[in-house]
Amino acid sequence: MYHARFSGTHYEAGLRWGRALARRGKFIARQPTFPVSEERRAFARGCLPAYREYFPEILEEIRGIAEGQGADSDDFAAFLFSMYAYGFGHCTCFAYADENTAMLGRNSDFLTSLEGLYMNCLYAVDGSRAFNANTTAFAEVEDGMNECGLAAGLTFVYPEERGFGLNAGMLVRLILEKCATAREALGLLCAVPSASQHTITVADGSGDIFVAECGPRKISIVRAEEGKRFVVAANNFFSEEMRGHGSPAGFDDWNAAGRYGAAGELLTGKTLSPADGRGVLADRRLCGYDRRTGADTVWAVLYDTKNGRIFRAEGNPSRRAFAEDDRLFSFAAKKRGGVDRRERSAV
Structure with missing residues (x-):
């Protein structure tokens, strides 16, 4: 995982990063994962x-x-806009809250052959909230937290349906840039069309806390069940409302149901710290x-959305220690110019 910083206007941030890669002989369009079909371009x-x-x-x-x-x-737009609507990846996400704690956790499960391309990024671009996020690509992000203490993370769902709109990674980034609270994020997700299932x-x-199970034609908002303090997501839909829209029977989703169930067991009936x-x-x-x-x-x-703290393991967390990124x-x-806007929603 490498680290990048973005500031200035959106155009300036992109230009500087593109040039920095080029100076090091790194060209995105030459990567083996970059070519896209005419179907994806359309x-x-x-x-x-x-x-x-x-x-x-x-x-x-x-x-x-x-x-x-x-x-x-x-x-570049063809590659980015069609992500998640055609490709498929794997991850597990949860959110937990009680009187003293609020947090969101996410594991990103993907190909080891591409580990050198994964990026942690700091953004403080003009007209948007600053955020710290992670991605397997660029421009879009898969999880992150902004300066308001608002965190979001995606999980992929098999792209049985597609629609014209923003994909999961772009929606997560839009939330981090534009929203200060979970309520604002919910309003955004209900208003902006989805291109992918996620x-x-x-x-x-x-x-x-909530999980939004999203498709191009439907969205279901999942809250913590009565008596529980958490929500969980993996690589399928688990709400009654969306259950029939997820992965087809027999599809290899890297044991999404098992990961979903295990996370629920680990979170049930417990008072948890970060x-x-x-x-x-x-x-x-x-x-x-x-x-x-x-x-x-x-x-x-x-x-740790209550306290605005971030802990990341750059590798498998069963083997690699978490380190705080402050x-x-x-x-x-x-x-x-020296102005620290700690406008976290916990205040």
Whole structure:
């Protein structure tokens, strides 16, 4: 996992990063995972109006990245906009809240062959909230927390249905840039069309938590069951409302139901601290992969939304220790001329 920082306008942030990669001889369009089919290109073109309406800034960032790389921005948009609507990955996410604690945890399970490409990124771009996030790609993000103490994380669901809109990674990023509370994130998810099938788990510092099970035609909001303090998501839909829209029978979703059930067992009937939350992510029932198969938990992260703290294991958390990443607020303050906007929702 490598680390990058983004500031200035969206266009400037993208341009600087694209140029920095090019100076090191790194060109995104030459990566083996980059080529996209004409079907995906056509789908991405259909999504473009939604990006123009709901997230025009990201179009400027993509244009900047492409210019910095000496590439065609349409190629980059085709790759990014069709992610999750065609590809498939694996992850587990939970959120927990009680009177003293609020947190969101996520394991990202993916291919070990691409570990050198995974990125942790700090963003403090003009007109948006600063955030710390992680991604297996670029521009889109898969989990993160912003300076308000609002955290969000996605899980993929088999793309049985597609629609023109924003995909899961772009929705997570939009939440982190534009929202301060879980309530605002819920409003955004209900308003913005989804291109892919996915879940997005959200937690803020006040203890407001939910899972949104999202598809192009339907969205179901899952709250903690009576007597429980948590919500869980994996690589399928588990609510009654969305159950028939998830992965087809027999599809290899890396034991999504088993991971979902194990996370629920680990969280049930307990009062948890952020340290306990890290222990949940490190449980072998959630991350017990054999790396020789080419798959593993490639990072794990615990967002302490009550206190605005981030703990990340850059590798499988059963083997790699969590370390605190405390750069978000100082980075945001530096880019704003020394103003530290700790506007966490816990206040």
